[in-house]
Amino acid sequence: QVQLVESGGGLVQAGGSLRLSCAASGRTSSYNVMGWFRQAPGKEREFVAARSWRSGITDHADSVKGRFTISGDYARNVYLQLNSLKPEDTAVYYCAAGANGLTRRDGAYDYWGQGTQVTVSA
Numbered sequence: 001q002v003q004l005v006e007s008g009g010g011l012v013q014a015g016g017s018l019r020l021s022c023a024a025s026g027r028t029s030s031y032n033v034m035g036w037f038r039q040a041p042g043k044e045r046e047f048v049a050a051r052s053w054r055s056g057i058t059d060h061a062d063s064v065k066g067r068f069t070i071s072g073d074y075a076r077n078v079y080l081q082l083n084s085l086k087p088e089d090t091a092v093y094y095c096a097a098g099a100n101g102l103t104r105r106d107g108a109y110d111y112w113g114q115g116t117q118v119t120v121s122a
Helices: none
Strands: 004-006 010-011 018-026 031-041 046-054 058-060 068-072 078-081 091-098 117-122
Touching: 004 046, 004 091, 018 031, 018 091, 018 117, 031 068, 031 078, 046 068, 046 078
Parallel strands: 010 117
Antiparallel strands: 004 018, 018 078, 031 046, 031 091, 046 058, 068 078, 091 117
16 A cells, blocks of 8 residues: 655745645555646646656646646655646645556546645735
8 A cells, every 4th residue: 555645735826836745655666657636626636747756757737837847756755846826726736656657647546645735826
């Protein structure tokens, strides 16, 4: 089993920045990719970014490209730097881990955190 715990969310003004963290524990060797997803009220969960541990290759959704950056460390924790935040970035952000390679499909991720709220005011 793998446990994921997100932190770093909060309330920020438009144009501001946040850094989300996802601490992983348990059988961290069982996954090869970690990603971030988000879900805004009344909307479906959407892909934000993902990172392959084997290659270091990253993928970012078009809506966040150039503003958000995913990164990781040797302990297989993952981070999401959020810059130039917009009100439409308001959502609960979830960390996820999977063993199916770099993918945007949420069904390919086996482990999920409980989420951290990001609220961007205009």
